[in-house]
Amino acid sequence: MNGMIPKKIKGFRDIDPELNELRQQVVEKAGKVYELYGFRHWDTPVLEYAENLGKYLPDKETVAEGVYSFRNPETEPVYKNDGSELRDENDLVVMDNHHIAMRYDLTAPLARMYAEELFIQSLKGQLTTNNAPLFRRYQYGPVYRFEAKLDPGRFREFWQLDFDTVGTADVAADAEACMVLSDALEAIGLEKKSFVVRLNNRKILSGFLSGIGIAGEEDEASVLRVIDKIDKIGIDGITAELGKGRKDSSGAVIPGLGLENKTVNAIANYFERFVEDKSRESTIEALFSLNAKNEKFTEGMAELTRIDELLRASGYDEEKVLFSPSIVRGLGYYTGPVYEVESLLTFTDRKGNTRRVGSICGGGRYDGLVERLLGIKVPATGASIGVDRLCELLLLSGEATLQQKGTVLITVFDDELMGEYQKISAELRSAGIPAEIYYGAQRGLKKQIGYADKMNSPVCILLGSDEFEKGVVTVRNLALGKELSATIENKDEWKRKVQKEVSRNELVETIKEMLGRK
């Protein structure tokens, strides 16, 4: 060894068979729902040119160090904006080891895939916002974030499950996204009452802010960044940060934005007004009563009203989708409707406190993402389920349990009988029964039964040369054995009940019976 011991990189983890099974189920069940809506399963590489991924990390403050990025070992041409290769004074193509990066989400690679397909057409000037083709896909898999400070329970490699519609400005696609999320989570097994899809519209927030004097992208972004912390620091915290600043729990000074009291109060009022859930109709009314008469706000309200109508037409009422005007969603690129799914399930943590997992899905409309690559606006909308977080939630809340599948263990006593063990194993597999032979070096019965227990084997088979000659096999019902060991102390009695000798010919049938497969 040379400087490192055998261990995983910090923030990474191995996934055991039980969690793998749960993850697989989540992906399959949600994937089926996505397909019912016409989304198709595409996959993209884990590595991309950093240039193509852009810098849309959720928390803007960690952009530079948030991604696993390195130089491509291969040199390739440097390109100009017009798609041609850059040449030096001697007319030689300038080569470089371009920065490549591990994807930090599945949306940026989608934009690359879409843009790559249309790049030539766009260079020729044949592509416009109006004729940009419709593209609907879903995708799942690991994404990578290098968070320097890793909170407990957070990982640097985790799975997302995304669906997106590229090439549509119609907010019907946003309404649909809320339906997809609602259906998918139900299909995964979350009860209707245990989660809620919340929708807001950036235009409404933005219009409201401009109505109280906060205009311009930068000022708006600073304010939204503070507001987005509401879950962590509460309304008092954001009030302080919008104004004069505050001290955090460690005593460190967090400087404020220095907004006037009047402005801070207006913002605080807005959020207090929408802290409690109302019917969608009442929320729309309350928003109208704000009297923010600018174009942005009006546009946002029109979109919200239309989404309400469409949800209602398809039968998605307040139990499934709520309007929450206080939702910001971190990502800088959202341009219209934004949505997230809040889990209402609670669990008791180690200290005995009742807790919620919170947000398990997020998404929204991002009309500028493809533009960065193609130079023309291509409206798009979509959402992402945090697969690992959802699995954690299902487990914490008891809505799912990790189930270890057991295989029949064929214990090994005699090397001469290995052929017979193999034969038994093949017979069981042919009957669809998972079976494994004990190949371990230490062959004591205790060791072998210990292995069976660890692997949750329901049944084990014991066969020595005496039995082989008599044409019989001993079968032990390990599952029953565990049960009875609590009540039966006499070892002989216990053995009589859980173990029996059967004719070799009847072995497979006996095991089927023990496993309840007959």
Place this chain on the structure above:
Amino acid sequence: MNGMIPKKIKGFRDIDPELNELRQQVVEKAGKVYELYGFRHWDTPVLEYAENLGKYLPDKETVAEGVYSFRNPETEPVYKNDGSELRDENDLVVMDNHHIAMRYDLTAPLARMYAEELFIQSLKGQLTTNNAPLFRRYQYGPVYRFEAKLDPGRFREFWQLDFDTVGTADVAADAEACMVLSDALEAIGLEKKSFVVRLNNRKILSGFLSGIGIAGEEDEASVLRVIDKIDKIGIDGITAELGKGRKDSSGAVIPGLGLENKTVNAIANYFERFVEDKSRESTIEALFSLNAKNEKFTEGMAELTRIDELLRASGYDEEKVLFSPSIVRGLGYYTGPVYEVESLLTFTDRKGNTRRVGSICGGGRYDGLVERLLGIKVPATGASIGVDRLCELLLLSGEATLQQKGTVLITVFDDELMGEYQKISAELRSAGIPAEIYYGAQRGLKKQIGYADKMNSPVCILLGSDEFEKGVVTVRNLALGKELSATIENKDEWKRKVQKEVSRNELVETIKEMLGRK
């Protein structure tokens, strides 16, 4: 943009829904077989400390540049061999940005996972080869290789599907590995006669070579490296390379190993003797007749004989598993039985030549891999299916076809009716029928039908305001339409046959009928 255009990194690719589906099926079907044998599905991270992965790349000559590797952005302690942290003269822990790397296979991460679990125990001196626990797992997913020269059809990101048994020296586990491969490929849909599992034993090769005077690890490795090229350069090519060297097709000089003629001829004879497939019994006889009387050879022959017995006991005859004494397998770490699966399927390439895909799985016993991390020998054996290569084979040979799933397309003519379109869509989904609404910007009928065609929609729905008021909907059978357009020229007649107006209440039932779901 800044130096890069929207495109994938060279050697990477996007996977479309049809190929994704095929890949998924391969993994699922083989995975079920693996589970029948008691292998459990574990997953490990894509990134590992380079130190833990080691340098076991298939082609030894590209070790340095074969892996995507970079420095961890986080600094961490440097460890000493005894597991403690290295300290400088001031007793401060020495920190470093350790090299991390994307996994190049699934075996090295398995060794890390196994070693990590047992590291403390091994430090305490509690772990021996004899009590190293049995661990059986399968895993699938992408692996990464930076091959500087990329052959056509090869990729730098591709999927493998591995199963391994760690902690057993029993060659019964090797016999079983051949059965697993045979069963898995059958389950995937390859016909029995279209592939063959080939087994050899490194000890036999090694024993034979030492018998003719090639002893010592380095000499043996150089000879094996040449022999491994037999598929590419033929027996004449390897004869030349073992002796005086040769010129390749470009005229470049490939230096030879300079072995004596007698030795070269002995090797050539060995390979010529085993070029044709024989029964396992005849192969064993032919090997015994080589009269190589050293310990290694004898050991290898004993293992081969035992594997033959076990295969026979489980019903795996020569149609399923053959012994091929000429197989080397590139990987340096194999120590005993090695196996590979050769596809016998042929296909016609673009130039009209009949070709074979060749090797689609490989594996063997590697008793030294864990040792590198834990300091004690832990015998292990396993194999890997090249998922992407297998998919390619299934497609090239016509044993699988890519099937595009179509969804019912609800065309859009009137924004006012979007609620109704949503309602129809929800009704269809409730009946289990994938349906999608056309959200594209360009709403001409031709555009919408063009989209339906591209998406392979079997049926589309046409609904304008006139029809809505009358309570009817028009349904077009696109699949039938395509069929009839070849024979019917009259447009009205065609329309009459493929399109009909139905009552809104009967819509879902009508579509079910058209899709043959009733």
